[in-house]
Amino acid sequence: MALARASSGLAYPGRFYAAASYVGLDGSDSSAKQVSSKFSNDTALLLYALYQQATVGPCSVPKPSTWNPVEQSKWKSWQGLGTMSSIEAMRLFVKILEEEDPGWYSRASNSVMEPALDYQINQNTKDEPVVENETSCVETKTISTENGPLAETQDKDVVSEHPNTVPVYDQWTAPQTSGQRPKARYEHGAAVIQDKMYIYGGNHNGRYLSDLHALDLKNWTWSRVETKVATEPLESSSPATLTPCAGHSLISWDSKLLSIGGHTKDPSESIQVKVFDPETSTWSTLKTYGKPPISRGGQSVTLVGKSLVIFGGQEAKRSLLNDLHILDLETMTWDEIDAVGVPPSPRSDHVAAVHAERYLLIFGGGSHATCFNDLHVLDLQTMEWSRPSQQGETPTPRAGHAGVTIGESWFIVGGGDNKSGVSDTVVLNMSTLAWSTVTSVQGRVPLASEGLSLVVSSYNGEDVLVAFGGYNGRYNNEVNVLKPSHKSTLQSKSMEAPVRDSVSAVHNGTTRDIESEIEASQEGRVREIVMDNVNHGSKVQANNGDTLETLKTEKEELEASLNKEKLQSLQLKQELAEAESRNTDLYKELQSVRGQLAAEQSRCFKLEVEVAELRQKLQTMETLQKELEIMQRQKAASEQAAAINARRQSSGGVWGWLSGGPQEMVDSP
Known part of the structure; x- marks a missing residue:
């Protein structure tokens, strides 16, 4: 698929501007009159919308008056493309032209191709600053794929391509x-x-x-x-x-x-x-x-x-x-x-x-x-x-x-x-x-x-x-x-x-293969939107009275839808306010819990300090108790020694014998 897209040239602006010049949309005439002379009204409006999207961008002009059905049809076709990128609009423009007129490229004369390429060069260089040391003819580096190496990307319609344009899908x-x-x-x-x-x-x-x-x-x-x-x-x-x-x-x-x-x-x-x-x-x-x-x-x-x-x-x-x-x-x-x-x-x-x-x-x-x-x-x-x-x-x-x-x-x-x-x-x-x-x-x-x-x-x-x-x-x-x-x-x-x-x-065997739907979804969705608007524009040209009734009906439907969306928006805002309120309460509760935790941690630290101080005092008291016991034992020993000395001094002689004191044994010489 990547090779097919690369060889088709649909991603390059050069082919688009040549195609636009061929059908009459070359920048000098945007009324779609020349397009209408070559294609049906539906296809002409679709090509006009894609051209505007590719060269101007998403539709931002005011909606034309209902009394001008042609301009209104063109505006609706352009508006229906939404925010589609310019490169994608170019690709779809060339694709639709090739489907409607397969031999257009071979029938395009040099007088048509050369002004288109000149216009493309002016468009590419009009809004881009000049970069030094950068060549004007760009060679895009590609990576070889499983089907063989790709040739260097250099389409013959490309005269000036931005060096970092990503030209094709699914290719590095x-x-x-x-x-x-x-x-x-x-x-x-x-x-x-x-x-x-x-x-x-x-x-x-x-x-x-x-x-x-x-x-x-x-x-x-x-x-x-x-x-x-x-x-x-x-x-x-x-x-x-x-x-x-x-x-x-x-x-x-x-x-x-x-x-x-x-x-x-x-x-x-x-x-x-x-x-x-x-x-x-x-x-x-x-x-x-x-x-x-x-x-x-x-x-x-x-x-x-x-x-x-x-x-x-x-x-x-x-x-x-x-x-x-x-x-x-x-x-x-x-x-x-x-x-x-x-x-x-x-x-x-x-x-x-x-x-x-x-x-x-x-x-x-x-x-x-x-x-x-x-x-x-x-x-x-x-x-x-x-x-x-x-x-x-x-x-x-x-x-x-x-x-x-x-x-x-x-x-x-x-x-x-x-x-x-x-x-x-x-x-x-x-x-x-x-x-x-x-x-x-x-x-x-x-x-x-x-x-x-x-x-x-x-x-x-x-x-x-x-x-x-x-x-x-x-x-x-x-x-x-x-x-x-x-x-x-x-x-x-x-x-x-x-x-x-x-x-x-x-x-259960009910899985759908949606790859083909994925690849074709964007083109089909865009074309469906635009063609619906085109068909609506044809009816506008046929009957202005029906247009007014249709517009009134659409206006009423839009107003009803808008009122419904406003109601849903109010409900969502109310739910958001409630959620924010709950979030605020939870945050306050979290902060409160964090504050309590910090206070408990501080209190725990103080208690640990007090416990350490009490342990130190307890150790000091135990040391004093031991010293007191030693002093008491020393005191008791001193008192006992003093008593013994007192008894020794008072013993002996008549007074000792009369008092019944013990007689000291004296060895005779």
């Missing part, structure tokens, strides 16, 4: 970047904040890194972020020790970066959560409560609502883990979860994703000698593990891969199996648990690496995957971009259906 390309690229690395962390991809830490030649870099995803410019460490503790954080690390997790939260865990040279006993504030360029350490997990690296960290779910990893003594912990980011409290069911075996370097804010999915990873390709699901409401059945071709075992989600699609890139790097990019539909392959690369390229990073960002109104770094025999620091065509067509309510229901449907 390497954009041109400027600025100082970060040092090559793997096992680093990556996250996106406001159109900037931040790269932090990692491993290079066995050395842990602590540098922070940012890639501006609008102009693809690298810059190194000079950081500092907080010196004064805050209420929610304390001064950080910026230790080089690898195998950590980098999460974007509240316009800040959270770095969780990671391998370090001198690991701490428990896992650390560091926070980086881009506004102040300052690192600090979050103050957490409860019992934190032991320090580790290679774990998965998933943001679920306002909580971080941490699973597995490898601790400092190289023991593999499969424990589960949750950090509440509102109360900053750790909670160790004892889930039921059979958990995944101990592992590290796996990936995790959340579906419908309820189901945690774990895929792959490795032990010391084995790589896995199993899929496990944790119901975060019942805290129960399960291992559901999967559809499609299950990916090969891998560890050190990276994954991101777009809607219901979970994209997984890279990794290794202890033998070689994994070359395929796969996607899992998290509702149907169906696997499919997006594309595959050949050779020892950075995308077939372990420890690479993958983020999702918006470029020209479309979601793109951005990969960086990795190790596949050498350390990499290249950037690769892919624009996926797999997009969920289901509404948010459908995501509430549990994964287990999808698994049950698979067992």
